[in-house]
Amino acid sequence: MFQSKIAGIGHYVPKNVYTNSDLTRFMDTSDAWIQERTGIQERRYADRIGETTTSMGVEASKIALERAGITAAEVDFIIFATLSPDYYFPGCGVLLQREMGMGEIGALDIRNQCSGFVYALSIADQFIKTGMYKNVLVVGSEKQSFAMDFDTRSRHVSVIFGDGAGAVVMQPTTEAGKGVLSTHLHSDGAEAEKLAMYYPGAAAGFGLENPPQWPDQELGGMLMTPQMLEDGTAYPTMDGQAVFKKAVVKFPEVIHEALAKNNLSPSDIDLLIPHQANLRISQYVQKILGLPDEKIYSNIQRYGNTTAASIPIALSEAWQEGLIKEGDLVCFAAFGAGFTWGSALIRW
């Protein structure tokens, strides 16, 4: 049985910076409101045309492959986590396979929102442990700006999210005690509609008090048209307080679960990289675990919440900044829509 390790890391963020003050040009909000409640100062939005969830994933993947010292042709499986795919179907994994000129390898899309990257990493870990694959490319990428609604009804949602991508190459290692020590995945659909986007979907609108009438019944109620985004029929909804309350319980719980499984305690963590949901959630988790500032990584101030991309972007930046050394214990933890949550412990 092999262990898996992260052999290469890369990230890509779009060039377009939108500060909180920029948002006040097209919505009713303020820098003070956003910073006080989320810690976010600015976020990136992809080019409206020409830049996609897949294209950003490709850019991050190129860097991860180069740092792992392998070519695209050597990748033997793709796992692509996103909630904002280019198409309703097919998934972004196959689009990335085509774009990067890879062989006819397997490609899997993961739809687990903010926990998507941890789920994807866990699946890659299983494939490597069994010896089935040797170079698994794990990507988290989001172009969320295309579905943002800047109306007052969802301004508490739209100020939080941003675009970007991160990727890692997972490979086997035979070094004892190194690599992914364990992963832990959970879900609870009881509050699925507390953070949701109903379109496109076969039950679209069922969670809304007043589901909109379809503009064209011949569409069969299945598809989201560009007009639905433009006219505001389709937009993400969130009960922010419900998300907050659940997140501050589940983040520490799933980190403790990982530590207990490996007979470790919070003081053994060298770097916690939480999903960048909200700075206040991260600070709460830090306090519960008793971690000093230097042991928790935050870049939400600059990128907002990039959902499935947030952990690999943060990992890539932390690694570039030299914050991760050989032998360090690194912990990933995520919580998001579904609700789904998970953690991974890695000995570097």
Ligand code: ACO
């Ligand atoms: N700018 C200015 N005012 C706003 C904005 C905005 N962007 N959004 C909402 N408001 C107003 C509301 O209209 C309301 O006004 P009122 O008092 O006059 O009615 C007031 O601010 C309070 O609104 P609430 O929605 O109750 O705001 P709350 O204090 O709960 O903060 C927030 C909202 C920041 C979303 C908070 O609930 C939160 O942090 N929740 C956690 C959710 C989260 O982090 N989600 C991340 C994505 S999920 C994940 O990654 C795990």
